[in-house]
Amino acid sequence: MAAFAAISPNVINGLYIVAFALFIFGLHNLTGPRTAVRGNQIAAVGMAIAVVATLLRPHIFHGSATPWLIALGLVLGTAIGIPAALRVRMTAMPQMVAIFNGVGGGAVAIIAWVEYRHHYGGSFSLKAEIPSLLAAIIGSISFWGSNIAFAKLQELLPGRPLKLPGQVVINLALLVVCVGSLIVLASGVHSQGLFILGILVAAAVLGNMIVLPIGGADMPVVISLLNAFTGLSAAITGIALNNIAMIVAGMLVGASGSILTNLMAKAMNRSVPAIVAGGFGGAVAAPAVGAQTGGTVRSTSAQDVAIQLSYARQVVIAPGYGMAVAQAQHAVRELERALESKGVEVKFAIHPVAGRMPGHMNVLLAEADVPYDLLREMDEINPEFSRTDVTLVIGANDVTNPAAKNEPGSPIYGMPILEVDKSGAVVVLKRSMASGFAGIDNPLFYEDKTSMLFGDAKQSVSDITAEVGAL
Amino acid sequence: MAAFAAISPNVINGLYIVAFALFIFGLHNLTGPRTAVRGNQIAAVGMAIAVVATLLRPHIFHGSATPWLIALGLVLGTAIGIPAALRVRMTAMPQMVAIFNGVGGGAVAIIAWVEYRHHYGGSFSLKAEIPSLLAAIIGSISFWGSNIAFAKLQELLPGRPLKLPGQVVINLALLVVCVGSLIVLASGVHSQGLFILGILVAAAVLGNMIVLPIGGADMPVVISLLNAFTGLSAAITGIALNNIAMIVAGMLVGASGSILTNLMAKAMNRSVPAIVAGGFGGAVAAPAVGAQTGGTVRSTSAQDVAIQLSYARQVVIAPGYGMAVAQAQHAVRELERALESKGVEVKFAIHPVAGRMPGHMNVLLAEADVPYDLLREMDEINPEFSRTDVTLVIGANDVTNPAAKNEPGSPIYGMPILEVDKSGAVVVLKRSMASGFAGIDNPLFYEDKTSMLFGDAKQSVSDITAEVGAL
C-alpha cells in the first residue's frame, strides 16, 4: 500500500470537491423528467470518485486485516444491494427505498458507536464527540423508523396505526434519555460504555415509536422525512470525522430531502406536521371509515357494463389504488384492446396521487405495455370528461371524490380530482362500499349516472372483457 | 481598541457565516417581485454585519492613524454614495449601476496592488500572490470597462461602437502582457514594482478596448457581465486574504451575475458571445440602418390623429425608447386623461424590452403617475389588439416590428412583439423613417392601416392633446 501513502490530502480533498460537485449537478438534473436518468448516473459517478478518493488515503489500509475487511464489506454490500435493487417489483419501490435508507442510518449509528468506543477513556475532543453522539441518535432513529416503514408497506406489520396509551409521554421520555446521556457523555463521564448504548437503544425505541402509529399510506412521506434525517446525520458524522465530502453530501440530502418531503405531503394534501403528529400520538393520520351518507346505490353486471362500453364513442379509464391491489393492469390492457377493436376510443386518466406512491399508475400501466400516448395527466383529461360517454373507475376512490370540490368540510377538500362525474355515465369497480385512503365516503357512488360493479377489480375487468368479446 | 482584541476569530467567522447566509436569502427574495424589496434589505443587513464583524477583528485598528483613515474612507464613501443614489434619475439607473460596479472593481485592483507592495521583496506566498494578481487583472478590467459603459450611457462618449483597426490583435497582446507579467511575478521576480503596474495598466487599457467597440444599447448586458467579473475578482481577493465572507459573497455574485447576464441578453434576443465579440472587434453588435424596403408611407397630422382617437372606443398606447428620449411620459399622461374624459378607454402596452433597460417603460410611466392598472404586459394585451380601434405607437419600433413574426431572415426573428398590426388602425409617432436599436426596417410603417406622425414624440403628443381638447 506504500504507493498510496504518497497521495497528499489535498489531492483527496480535490477529488472530494469533484465528487460533491457531481452530486449537486446530478441532483439538479434529477429534478427534470428529461434529464433525470442522466442526473442519477452523474451522482453515481460522483460517489465512485468519493469512495476511490477515500481508499487512496494514506494508511487507510494500515493493519494486516484491514484491506480484507474493507473488501469483505464492499463485496457483501454489492452482493446484497444489486440483486435486491434489480429484483424488487416496481410497486414495491417505496419499501425498498425505506430499507436502503435504513441501512444508511444504521451505518451512521455504528460509526458513531465505534468512534466512541475507539476514543474511549477520553482522547475524545468535544468537537468530535458531540457531533458523533448526535449522529448516533439521529442515525438509529432513522434506522429503526425506516425498518418499521418497510415492514408496514411490505405488510409484515398491519398498515393501520399502532398506538400505545401515553405515546407522547413515552416518546418525550425517550428523547430525554437520548439527550440526557449525550450531555452526560459530553460532560466527560467516560467511565463505561453504558451511556452510548443507552443512547443507541433509546433512539432505536424512539424510532419505532414514532413510525408505528403512522398510517401505511403516509409512509412515502415518512420515508422521505427519514431520508432527510439520515442525510443530516451523515453530515454531522462528516463534521466529527473532518470529512468534507460527507458534510456536503449529507447536508445536500438533509436540505433537499426536507423540501421534497413537503412537496410530497402537499401532493396528497397532507401536512408533514400532521403526519408526524400522528406518530407522536396526536392527530390520527390514518383512514377511519366515514359514515355512509346513505342514498341509493345502483349495482350493475359485467354484461351490462360490456354493452355500455361497446356502444360508447369515447371511454375513459380512471385507475386507482384498487387496480394496484388487484394487480389488474394486464386485464385492463386486454379490455382496452378489446374495446379499441370495437372502434371505441379509450383513454386513461392518471391522477398524480392515484395509488400509494407518486407515479404508481404510470408504473403499473407501463408494466402492462399500455401505449403511453393513451395516458392523460389530470389537467389534460378533465376538460375531456364532458365529451366522454362512459368513465370506468377501476379501484379508484378519493381521486374521484367530488367532495374535494363541493364539501369545504371534507378532509380532502381542495385536492384536485378527476372530474369523472362530468362524463355521461360512470361505472365504478370496487369490492364494497368501503372508503379509500382518506377514509371518507364518496358521493359519486350515489349519483344517478353512477353504477357500481362490485368485486375484485381483476376479476371484474376480465369478466367485462369476455362479455365485450362475446358481443 | 483593547476591548476588540478580545474577540476570537471564530466569533468573527461566525458573523461572516450569518452575513453570507443573509446575502443568499436576500438574493433568493430578490428574484420575486413581491419579495424583492425585502430581499434587498436583508442583503443590506448581511453587509452591515460583515463590515462590523471585520471591524471587531483584533488589531484592525492597529496604528495611530488607522482608525481615522478607516473612518475617513467610510465617511467619504457614504457621503458620495447616498446622494448619488438618491439623486439619479430612474432612467439613468444603468449607468449608475455601472459606476458602482466600477468602483468595486477599482477597490479590488487597489487592494491587490497594496497587497503586492506590502509583501514586496518576497514574503509573499504563491498561495496569496497568484490570486491577488489575478484579482488585480480582473478588477481593473472591470473598473475601466464600467467607466466606459457609464460614459457611453451618459453620452459623454458616443453610443455607437468605436473601433481601432486590428482591435483583436491589440486586445490579445494586452491579455498576453497581463498574464505574462503575472507569471513573471509569480515566478519570483520581486526586484521592482514595474510588473504589477504593467499588469494594472495593461488590464486598464484592455478594459477600455473591450467595451469601447460595443453599441450603447448592449450596455445593460455588458454592465451585468462586468458585474459578474467584479464579483469573481472579489472572491479571488477573498482567497488571497483568507476571508470567507469575501469568497462566498464574491462567488455568489460571480455565478448569479453570469446567469443574469444570459437572461438579459436573451430578453432582448442578443447572445452574450455576440455582444462581447463586438467588443473584440468581431461581429458588430450595433445598429446599422437597414435598407428601406420602400412601399408607400402615409403621413398624418396631429388633428387627424386627435379625431381618430376621440371617436375610438378603445385606444392602446405602445411606448418605446423614443418616449424615453423625448421624455414624453408626462405629455402622454395628459393625452390619456384627455381621451378618458372623452369616454375613450385607454390602455398601455408594455413590451418587456421596450426602451433600453428592462422595466424602462414601467419606470417612466410610473414617474408620470400613470395608474398602474392601465399598464398591460405583452401577453395580456396582444389578444386585445383585435378589439382595439386605434393603437398609438410612441417612439417604439423594434418591439412592434412584424418582421419578428414573419421574416425568418430578420435579425430579430423570434422575438415576441406587440401585435399592434392586429388593431383597427395604427398611428406611429417618430421623427423619421430611421430604424431602431436593431437597425432594421419596420414593415409596419408601410401597412395601409398605419399612418405616421413625424416629429419629436413629446411635441407630437402635446399637439394631439391640444387638438383633442379643442374638439
Place this chain on the structure above:
Amino acid sequence: MSTVIEIAILVLAGFVGFEVISKIPNTLHTPLMSGTNAIHGIVLLGALLLMPLASGVFEQALLVVAITFGTINIIGGFFVTDRMLEMFKRKPEKPQHEQAAASTDGGKPEQ
C-alpha cells in the same frame, strides 16, 4: 478544518440543497427521494476511514457491517433509482414533446 469553516460549508451545502429542488412533477418525487437516498450512502466513507483505527474483533465486525450497510445504501439506491426512471424513457412528461417522439423509438414496442 476548524469547526466554523465546517459550519460554513454545512450552511452553503444546505442552501444548495434547498435551491436545487424547485417545482418538480409528482411522478419524480419517488425517484428523487431514492436518488438523494443513494447520495447519503456517503456514510460509507466514515466506515472506511475508521476501519484502520479499529481495535479488536468486535469493532472490526461492527465496521464490516457499517461498510456493508453503506455499500447497500449506495449501490441499491442508484440502481433502484435508475429502474424507477425507466418509465420516463417510455412516457416522458407532457412538457417534453420533442423527446416524446424520440423515446417512442427507444421505448419497447407495444406487444
Place this chain on the structure above:
Amino acid sequence: MSTVIEIAILVLAGFVGFEVISKIPNTLHTPLMSGTNAIHGIVLLGALLLMPLASGVFEQALLVVAITFGTINIIGGFFVTDRMLEMFKRKPEKPQHEQAAASTDGGKPEQ
C-alpha cells in the same frame, strides 16, 4: 484555511449562485443586477483588513481610496436597488393579484 477548503467553499457558493437565479420577470433584471452589484461591495472588507498593515503614506492613501470605493459600491448599490424596486410597490407583477389590491392603497393617489 487551506486552499482546497477555500476552493470547496468557492464551488459551493458558485452553485448557490447558479441555483438561486431561476426564471425571473424581465422587469427584475436591472434591480437584481444592481442588488448583486451591491453585494460585491464586500471588497470593502479587504481594504479594511489591509489598512493596519499599510506602510507609508502612499499605501495608506491607496487604501483610503479603496475603502471609499468599497463603501460607495455598498451604500450606493443598496440604495439604488431599493429605489428601483419602488416600482413594484406601485405596479406589482401580474401573478400577484392579491397584492395588487394591497399596494393600490399604498401607491400614491392618481389625484
